Amino acid sequence: MSTDADPDVIDRLAERAPLLDRCADRFAERRPFSGRLIGVSAPLTPHTGRFLEVLATGGATVLVAGEAGSTHADVVAALRRRAEITPVTAVEDEVETPSEESTADEADAPSEEAALETARHEVIAAEPDLIADDGANLLVPLCRDFPDVAADVSGACEQTTGGITRLRRLAEREPIPFPVYDVNGAPMKQRFDNVHGTAESSIAAITSLTNAMIAGSTAAVIGYGHCGRGIARKLRSLGARTTVTEIDPRKALEAIADGHDVQPAAEAVADAAFVIAATGRANVIGREQLTAMADGAVLASIGSETEIDRDVLSELAADRTRIEPGVERIAFADGRTIRLLTGGRVVNLSAPGSAGNPVDVMDATFALMARGLEAIVDGEPTGTGLEPIPEALDRAVAREKLATMDVTIDGDGTDDRIEP
Structure with a gap:
């Protein structure tokens, strides 16, 4: 019964x-x-x-x-x-x-x-x-x-x-x-959860929030630790052109050997449709990166809720509009706009319906x-x-x-x- x-x-x-x-x-x-x-x-x-x-x-x-x-x-x-x-x-x-x-x-x-x-x-x-x-x-x-x-x-x-x-x-x-x-x-934890679990759940959250296609897009992944490595690899397997930013020269070399471009963050975000912070460190997306970010870019964090400098973002934002659950349009004084996902919190945990x-x-x-x-x-x-x-x-x-x-x-x- x-x-x-x-x-x-x-x-x-x-x-x-x-x-x-x-x-x-x-x-x-x-x-x-x-x-x-x-x-x-x-x-x-x-x-x-x-x-x-x-x-x-x-x-x-x-x-x-x-x-x-x-x-x-x-x-x-x-x-x-x-x-x-x-x-x-x-x-x-x-x-x-x-x-x-x-x-x-x-x-x-x-x-x-x-x-x-x-x-x-x-x-x-x-x-x-x-x-x-x-x-x-x-x-x-x-x-x-x-x-x-x-x-x-x-x-x-x-x-x-x-x-x-x-x-x-x-x-x-x-x-x-x-x-x-x-x-x-x-x-x-590193090889299973961080590389594969975080990548799959984060990309699923980002695509569900934006209804955007990964294939053919450009993506900048900030950080090439285990989580960033998994994200970049999954994005590339879906057809994205991927750029990695790193402060560790060994991880930068690893990213190049894995087939990604490597650039300083301010350069990488200037051409990226998706910008994903994956370092676990505070304020890695700050004034330099926000002022360089491409018009229309999607910005998300998978590392921690402090990766994006919220104070600088509030200072630079000329207008902020919630356009749908979990998505906020940020307009800058120079006319550019970006879409911030889940207020900068960890996207695979904070997106509506995400566990x-x-x-x-x-x-x-x-x-x-x-x-x-x-x-x-x-x-x-x-x-x-x-x-x-x-x-x-x-x-x-x-x-x-x-x-x-x-x-x-x-x-x-x-x-x-x-x-x-």
Whole structure:
């Protein structure tokens, strides 16, 4: 007998996340997080919800703060039905799924950011034992402003390029008093999630927002790290003429060897129909790039919400018009216009209807996060500050992923001769 009732959004996704299912089975038996509070900051998407549920299966109490432009009302509602998980949202009860109001209205940004900061401080004030972070939005204020709370944290995992960049800068000024696993640096995260997942979801978001064709277009990709590399390759495979900008000469050479043109950013954006920032760093699209950008260009970020200098953009804009959900037309005094997507926030998370990277890759990334937190509880990291995910753990997740795909390889994947 069939039913038309829509199942729980997290339950609906669980069957497509076999690695997290394996973690759930493992955690249900071991209960590694019993009696522990885990603080989380992350986009509140369905796959994040499943990750939180798996942590709770391991005995954790979970307190989670959402992120700007990527909080889904159905996920928040589903989480509130799970007694061990408490979502701390910027808006009481009703949280908008990414929409016209939440993705393209710059006027709302300051108040929303203030509300999000309050939510994160509430998570920190609860004195979590462990932290799972996205963008270091919990870890930076925790270490900088709440040293007494930080002193009692057992450890953390950070999964993004931008977050790791922020933590490295933080560590230059003051020590991080507990171990933080660099999940973003794990080969499984870099080669699978960053290169392929981010590229596919970001290009899908950009084309859905603009109804523009990639084939035959010109595109400038700012940065050739793993995310930028994946974006540039996917764009080129779809028929775009691609130009890469880089500050690292080795990555620039790699981009040339991969078949892309390489130019300084101000030159690359002057001829590009699409400009995509993919560095994870702040203000890489600033005054020089904005004043050089081609008339009619589409501007998007996939690295972080700070890649585009919003203050300079507001200064240069003669007029700003929201033309459709997630798309804003910026007019400059010289007559040029550009289309800014999702207010400069991470486009694959903030576009209307978008849930970020495909569940296939987020399943592996969140499995790394969950197993990393388990390793911290088990006492595996012995130092403080940023540490790589253990090689054996990374390979174990890769082997499990292959098994779910019915793929076998020579050996068992543990040979010391294998390149990391």
